[in-house]
Structure formats: C-alpha cells, structure tokens
Amino acid sequence: MKISAPHDSAKTHVTGLSQFIEDYPPIRGELYIGIATSPVARGQLQDIDFSEAAKMDGVHSFYKASDFQHNCWGANVKDQPILASEQISYVGEPIALVAAVNQQVADRAAEKIKLMIEKQDAILTIKEARRQGSFFQEPVIYQCGNFKEVLEQAPHVLEGAFYCKGQDHFYLESQSVITFPDENDELLVHSSTQHPSEVQHVVAHSLGLSLNQVVCQVKRMGGAFGGKESQASHYAALCALVSHKTKKIARLHLSKDDDMIATGKRHPFLSEYRVGFDKEGSIQFLDVKLFSNGGAFLDLSAPVLQRAMLHIDNAYFLPHARIAGRVCRTNLPPNTAFRGFGGPQGVGVIENIMEEIATFLNVDPLLIRERNLYGTQGRNRTHYGQIVENNTLPQLFSQLAAQCQYYQRQEDIRVFNCKNRGCVRGLALTPVKFGISFTLKHLNQANALVNVHMDGTVQVSTGATEMGQGVNIKIAQIVADVFGIDVNQVRIMATSTEKNHNTSATAASSGSDLNGSAAREAASLIKRRLAKYASYYLSCTKQQKPDPISSGREFGDDSYESFPEVCFHQGQVFLKHKPKEKLSFPKLIKLAYTNRISLGAYGHYKTKNIHFDRSKGQGSPFLYFTNGVGASEVEINEYTGELKVLRVDILMDLGRPLNVGVDYGQIAGGFIQGMGWVTCEDLHISKDGKYLTHSPTTYKIPNIQDIPRCFNIDLIENKGNSKNIHGSKAVGEPPFLLALSIWAAAKKAVKFRNPQRTSTMTLPATSEEILRLLTDRDENYEPERLL
Ligand code: LUZ
Ligand code: MOS
Numbered sequence: 001m002k003i004s005a006p007h008d009s010a011k012t013h014v015t016g017l018s019q020f021i022e023d024y025p026p027i028r029g030e031l032y033i034g035i036a037t038s039p040v041a042r043g044q045l046q047d048i049d050f051s052e053a054a055k056m057d058g059v060h061s062f063y064k065a066s067d068f069q070h071n072c073w074g075a076n077v078k079d080q081p082i083l084a085s086e087q088i089s090y091v092g093e094p095i096a097l098v099a100a101v102n103q104q105v106a107d108r109a110a111e112k113i114k115l116m117i118e119k120q121d122a123i124l125t126i127k128e129a130r131r132q133g134s135f136f137q138e139p140v141i142y143q144c145g146n147f148k149e150v151l152e153q154a155p156h157v158l159e160g161a162f163y164c165k166g167q168d169h170f171y172l173e174s175q176s177v178i179t180f181p182d183e184n185d186e187l188l189v190h191s192s193t194q195h196p197s198e199v200q201h202v203v204a205h206s207l208g209l210s211l212n213q214v215v216c217q218v219k220r221m222g223g224a225f226g227g228k229e230s231q232a233s234h235y236a237a238l239c240a241l242v243s244h245k246t247k248k249i250a251r252l253h254l255s256k257d258d259d260m261i262a263t264g265k266r267h268p269f270l271s272e273y274r275v276g277f278d279k280e281g282s283i284q285f286l287d288v289k290l291f292s293n294g295g296a297f298l299d300l301s302a303p304v305l306q307r308a309m310l311h312i313d314n315a316y317f318l319p320h321a322r323i324a325g326r327v328c329r330t331n332l333p334p335n336t337a338f339r340g341f342g343g344p345q346g347v348g349v350i351e352n353i354m355e356e357i358a359t360f361l362n363v364d365p366l367l368i369r370e371r372n373l374y375g376t377q378g379r380n381r382t383h384y385g386q387i388v389e390n391n392t393l394p395q396l397f398s399q400l401a402a403q404c405q406y407y408q409r410q411e412d413i414r415v416f417n418c419k420n421r422g423c424v425r426g427l428a429l430t431p432v433k434f435g436i437s438f439t440l441k442h443l444n445q446a447n448a449l450v451n452v453h454m455d456g457t458v459q460v461s462t463g464a465t466e467m468g469q470g471v472n473i474k475i476a477q478i479v480a481d482v483f484g485i486d487v488n489q490v491r492i493m494a495t496s497t498e499k500n501h502n503t504s505a506t507a508a509s510s511g512s513d514l515n516g517s518a519a520r521e522a523a524s525l526i527k528r529r530l531a532k533y534a535s536y537y538l539s540c541t542k543q544q545k546p547d548p549i550s551s552g553r554e555f556g557d558d559s560y561e562s563f564p565e566v567c568f569h570q571g572q573v574f575l576k577h578k579p580k581e582k583l584s585f586p587k588l589i590k591l592a593y594t595n596r597i598s599l600g601a602y603g604h605y606k607t608k609n610i611h612f613d614r615s616k617g618q619g620s621p622f623l624y625f626t627n628g629v630g631a632s633e634v635e636i637n638e639y640t641g642e643l644k645v646l647r648v649d650i651l652m653d654l655g656r657p658l659n660v661g662v663d664y665g666q667i668a669g670g671f672i673q674g675m676g677w678v679t680c681e682d683l684h685i686s687k688d689g690k691y692l693t694h695s696p697t698t699y700k701i702p703n704i705q706d707i708p709r710c711f712n713i714d715l716i717e718n719k720g721n722s723k724n725i726h727g728s729k730a731v732g733e734p735p736f737l738l739a740l741s742i743w744a745a746a747k748k749a750v751k752f753r754n755p756q757r758t759s760t761m762t763l764p765a766t767s768e769e770i771l772r773l774l775t776d777r778d779e780n781y782e783p784e785r786l787l
Contacts, residue, residue, distance in 0.1 A: 034110030041122035041689025069208030089296035092262030129328035142617030145320030154276025173222025193232030195505035226337030308342035426749030435622030446514035456586030463503025464515035470662035484568030509730035521603025628652035630738030641771035674739025
C-alpha cells in the first residue's frame with residue numbers, strides 16, 4: 001500500500017479551485033436569508049413586528065416558529081426550538097427569518113425586525129447553575145473498587161479543583177447551506193455538515209416531510225472539528241424552510257461574527273477532586289465530580305460528559321474510583337462536540353493531579369506518571385472495566401523520555417531558572433490514551449457503495465465527510481489496494497444520503513476506520529466476482545478463450561468462494577502460477593461487463609465486540625486505544641506573562657498508518673489546536689451573556705509565530721493492532737490531548753517562581769492568568785466565575 005499518497009484536495013486547495021458551498025455562483029431567483037436573533041440571554045418573546053423590515057426593497061418574505069411543522073430538534077433529545085417562539089434561551093438564538101434578493105438586504109431587513117422581549121435573569125456559569133440547581137438530567141456516577149474503605153487508609157489525600165474553559169471551533173468556513181426545492185416537496189440540501197443523515201432527518205422532521213423526500217449532499221467542509229457534528233442541522237432547517245415555502249433556491253451563510261456569537265463551543269468544565277496516594281505517589285483512589293456548562297439545550301452534552309468520565313484515567317491505573325458528572329443548564333448557546341469530545345476536559349483533571357502529587361512529594365512529575373501508568377495483568381483494567389490490551393504506553397514513555405533527554409533538560413532548566421530573572425522555563429511530558437469508537441454502540445456502523453466503470457476507474461461513496469482531515473484519500477487507498485490498482489484510478493464522490501443511508505457523523509476519530517472498512521467490504525465483493533471470471537478466463541488456452549458474446553457460460557452470481565490463485569497487482573490481473581499471461585484491469589472490467597457481471601457493490605461494516613452499560617458505567621466501549629506522548633518546553637516572560645513554546649517532541653502509536661503524510665498533518669494540526677486551547681484561546685462573555693470574543697480581533701488562535709521552533713513528530717512501529725483496518729489506528733482527536741503537556745509545562749514554570757499559587761491555575765494558561773499567579777495580584781480572584 002502506498003502510504004503517503006497526497007491529500008486528494010491538496011492541489012485544488014492551494015490553487016483555490018476547491019468548491020465550498022459559498023462558491024456556488026449566484027442562481028437566478030434564489031433567496032438569501034437574514035436571521036433576527038435574540039439580543040438577550042433569557043427572556044419571554046412577546047411579539048415580532050415585521051412592518052419596518054417589510055418596507056425595504058428586495059425583501060421577499062418572513063418566517064417565524066409557527067411556519068415549521070415541528071419546531072424542535074436535538075442530537076439526542078429534541079429539546080431545542082429551531083426558531084424560538086416563547087422562551088428565549090441564549091444570545092444569538094434564531095427567532096425570525098427574512099428572505100431577500102441578496103445578502104445585504106437580508107441582513108439589513110433582519111436588523112429591522114422588531115423583537116419585543118421581556119428580559120429575565122440569565123444563568124451563565126457553572127457556579128450559578130449549581131447555586132440555582134439548573135441541570136440537565138440526573139447525575140451520572142461510575143464506580144470501581146472499594147472506594148469507601150481505601151478512603152480512610154490512604155496515607156496522603158489531596159483535594160482541589162480544576163478549572164477548564166471552553167474553546168471556539170474557529171473553522172474557516174462558517175455554517176453554510178443551500179437548499180434546492182424540487183417537485184412533490186422534494187428537497188436537495190447542500191450543507192457544510194459532518195452529519196448529512198442528521199441534516200436530512202432534522203430538515204424532514206421540521207417540515208413534516210418523509211425522509212425519502214430529502215437528500216443531503218456534502219462535498220467538503222472548510223474545517224469542522226465537531227462544530228458541524230450536530231449544529232449544522234439547525235441552520236439547514238432554517239434554510240430548508242424558506243425553500244420549502246417559496247419553492248425557490250435558498251442560501252444561508254453565517255458571517256464569522258454571527259457564527260461565533262450564536263453557535264456552541266467546547267464545554268467548560270469545573271472538576272472537584274479528591275485523590276488518595278501512597279508515599280511513592282501511587283494513586284489509591286480518585287473521587288471526582290465533574291460539572292460541565294452545557295448551555296441552553298442538551299445537544300451532545302450527555303455523551304461529551306460521558307467521554308470526559310471515561311477518560312478521567314487518561315493513561316493511569318485507578319484501583320478505586322468514584323467519578324460523578326452532571327451537565328449544567330445555562331443561557332449560553334448549546335455547547336457541543338469539539339475534537340476530543342470531553343476527553344481533553346477529563347484528561348486535564350488527572351494530568352493536573354499528577355503535577356499536584358509531584359509537588360506534594362517533591363519529585364519529578366514524570367516519576368509519578370510512570371508509577372501510575374497502565375501495565376500488564378492486575379494493572380490493566382480501566383475504571384469502567386475495559387482491559388487495556390496491546391499497551392504501548394510504557395514503551396512510548398521510556399522512548400520519548402530518552403529521545404528528548406527529559407531528565408537532563410529538567411536539570412538544565414533548573415539551572416537556567418536559578419540564573420535568570422525575568423524569564424522562567426518549564427518542561428512536562430504527558431500521555432494520551434484515547435478510546436476509539438462511538439460510545440453509543442449503534443453508531444459504530446457504516447456503509448459504502450463502490451462502482452467500477454468501463455475504463456477500470458472506480459467511484460466510491462461512503463457516509464464519511466471530508467473536512468480536510470484526509471478521510472477521502474485513506475478510503476481511496478484502501479479500495480485501490482483491494483483491486484491492486486493505482487490510487488489515482490479511485491475517486492471518492494461527494495457524500496450524499498441518496499447513496500449512503502442512515503450514516504453516523506464523521507466523528508469520534510472513526511471516519512476512516514468505519515467507512516474505510518465498509519468500502520473494503522464492497523470492493524472485495526466486486527473483486528471476488530472478477531476473480532471468479534479471471535480464474536476461468538486465464539486458465540483457458542488461447543484457442544479455448546471464450547467469446548463473451550456467444551459464450552453460454554454465466555458468471556453473474558455472487559460468490560463467497562475466494563480465488564487465491566488470482567493476483568490483482570499494479571493494475572494487472574494474472575494467475576500466480578502463470579504470471580506471464582496478464583490481463584490489464586480495464587480489460588478485465590470490459591470482459592466482465594460483457595459477461596454481465598455486476599461491477600457495483602454495497603458494503604456494510606459494524607465494529608465487533610464493543611458494549612457499554614450506561615447505567616452501571618461498565619463495559620468495553622472502545623475497539624482499541626490510540627496512544628501517544630508529548631514533551632513540551634515553554635518559556636515565560638515574567639514581566640508580561642507571555643508564553644513561548646520552545647520545543648515539542650511527540651511520539652505516537654498509530655499502529656500501521658494508512659497514510660503517514662496525512663497522519664503527520666493530523667498530529668501537528670491537532671496538537672497546535674490543543675495548544676490554542678491550553679494557552680491563548682480565551683472566550684469572554686459579557687455580563688448579559690453575549691460572547692465578546694467573536695472574531696479574530698478578540699479571539700486569538702495560534703498563528704505561525706506561535707508554532708514551536710523545534711517540533712519533532714515521530715511514530716513507533718506497532719504491528720499488534722489487528723482489530724482495525726490494515727492494522728491502522730485513528731488519529732483525528734488523540735494528538736489534541738497531548739497539548740496538555742504545554743499546560744503542565746507552564747504550570748511547572750510558574751511553580752518555580754511562586755510555588756504557593758499554582759494549584760488553581762486555570763486552563764487556558766493565558767498571559768493574564770500567568771501574570772496573576774506570578775504577581776500575587778487579585779487576591780479575591782475566583783476562577784469559577786469564568787466557567
Ligand atoms: N460523537 C459521538 C463523538 O456522538 N459520540 C462519541 O463517542 C464521540 N466521540 C468523539 C467525538 N465525537
Ligand atoms: Mo467529533 S468532536 O465531531 O469527532
């Protein structure tokens with residue numbers, strides 16, 4: 001298998017030819033949509049007055065909640081109105097729509113729609129939600145071991161809290177959708193979504209259509225990161241309403257500011273912990289209460305919390321644990337999926353604990369981490385009961401610590417910090433063990449359609465959506481490998497619910513695993529049919545070769561026999577014992593066609609042997625784990641609080657990667673996105689509950705100068721992951737979590753100067769936060785206020 005085929009959009013991305021939704025040229029008669037959104041975080045809608053807006057030239061029509069057949073949607077529970085009608089729950093919540101001849105008119109008209117709202121007191125923070133008892137659902141509790149008994153016996157107990165803020169997805173392409181109406185109320189929806197099936201479902205349900213009247217198509221997204229796992233559906237339904245009512249093409253595209261104000265983000269978490277450990281630093285029990293800020297509606301908050309709870313162990317064995325979690329209901333846009341899906345928020349808790357234990361015992365944190373690492377028998381059972389198999393963590397730890405000269409550099413840093421004033425450094429090494437599979441079992445399935453055309457080229461359609469992550473090229477490689485043809489002969493087609501039904505979101509890092517496996521199923525079916533024919537054809541002598549037009553033999557039936565003597569290799573097909581006589585792949589395809597052999601197939605894949613009992617919090621929800629370690633060194637300017645990442649070393653176990661180039665890109669990109677989360681990306685909300693950070697001028701993501709000057713990414717060889725396609729491992733989310741090494745390094749650096757104050761360091765460790773800790777300012781500062 002060619003492991004570093006370039007990304008299939010590489011050329012068109014850099015030349016600007018890649019088509020995104022907004023690139024659709026203007027279409028005669030189409031309508032542009034403006035949205036009147038709530039200016040308040042909580043209130044009662046009394047009335048809507050369209051009269052001023054209606055006077056404008058170019059305004060076509062107006063819509064409100066009652067125009068929907070079913071004005072509700074939700075990823076798990078349909079608790080969210082598509083247009084608010086009475087209760088208003090967050091700033092930016094859509095209340096009314098205007099359709100107009102162009103975007104300028106639509107936006108100006110939307111501003112002129114008068115909303116009469118009676119304001120109510122909003123709940124914005126976890127702290128306030130807890131005070132008022134504002135929660136979704138009941139608390140969830142996972143327990144393992146004999147928590148109560150060890151509680152009394154632990155030699156040391158530390159208590160504290162971990163404050164972890166949210167993050168904006170900052171995809172380059174905002175939420176975008178175009179809808180094309182057709183006869184008989186049919187609708188074609190082009191959406192920038194990770195989840196075409198959910199867009200189809202939400203559009204159909206809201207308009208009272210059946211699912212077979214709605215097709216959702218996705219060519220690609222300009223980034224998504226979880227922000228389009230559920231929340232594209234909301235905007236698709238708004239746009240579809242206009243098309244459905246007017247029978248005109250409608251277009252909806254959020255500006256960056258509107259998108260950042262109105263859409264949900266990574267969940268902030270407040271976690272209170274109590275940890276017991278012995279004098280060596282081995283954890284004996286862990287007791288954690290996690291509170292997430294879910295925003296106004298449930299969205300994906302329940303499974304996000306669940307993944308946080310399932311990743312509270314990160315890479316460490318917890319003999320006794322009680323993990324409790326609760327989602328707070330507040331008046332913010334509903335928080336949602338974001339790369340890592342709660343995992344980073346859970347892992348942050350225990351990595352912070354590792355630093356705290358090390359400080360308490362006055363030893364290097366790496367020793368504490370290694371001491372608690374998952375091992376073999378007796379130390380390989382997670383707190384939810386899954387056995388950690390094919391455990392590469394010990395190898396990753398020792399290899400990276402040696403490669404990056406961890407202990408030598410800690411000593412160098414100590415000397416540097418003693419000698420220098422005004423500048424302080426820190427170094428930390430943290431691991432990740434990310435569970436691969438949707439935690440909701442039935443989502444772990446995929447289907448694929450493979451069509452072989454007469455010239456021997458192949459089209460593949462799956463439910464996977466391309467958001468830049470490279471799922472298309474990976475699937476193309478898998479299919480090319482089945483047929484023994486060049487990857488350039490395989491094209492991955494736009495995702496459409498017309499070709500692939502009931503698909504799961506491209507999420508949970510599992511896009512290539514699930515859809516690649518389904519595509520291999522489909523391609524293998526065609527290959528068996530071809531092999532059956534080739535086996536017969538190639539074993540005939542020249543004189544005997546059948547004339548397909550007049551031959552009486554039939555080959556069309558599906559066969560589960562395999563024909564191992566038939567080789568498909570480098571575009572040629574031949575018999576193992578007669579390698580001289582070759583058929584080119586296109587020639588074989590033509591012969592197969594004239595013999596009426598089906599050259600299209602459908603494949604289905606489901607992940608085996610996974611299960612999870614949500615009520616008990618026990619099971620084996622994950623097919624396998626993707627592991628990695630990262631070591632980061634930071635330098636902090638003590639006068640300004642500015643943080644620079646000097647050096648990063650990453651070592652990951654990706655099994656046998658499908659495409660090393662794409663995977664390096666995912667590691668570098670995921671890590672830098674994580675770096676933003678732990679250092680500079682800082683969401684601010686006004687007292688009235690409006691996001692103030694709604695453009696690149698007020699919200700800082702990492703830029704090119706923030707990239708570590710020394711950035712080493714390496715993989716270990718692991719041939720032991722036979723559970724997944726070609727022995728590969730998923731890569732999308734896991735590297736994100738390694739950025740916690742930067743946060744831990746910052747904490748270590750600050751601790752050098754001010755050991756008393758670091759236990760409450762928030763995440764992100766912004767310059768302001770660092771300066772606050774270094775200068776002892778702001779004694780009454782309350783990190784809870786931020787979450
Ligand atoms: N989405 C989801 C996810 O619905 N379930 C998951 O377990 C998950 N995990 C990671 C990212 N998205
Ligand atoms: Mo998800 S956080 O869209 O994998």
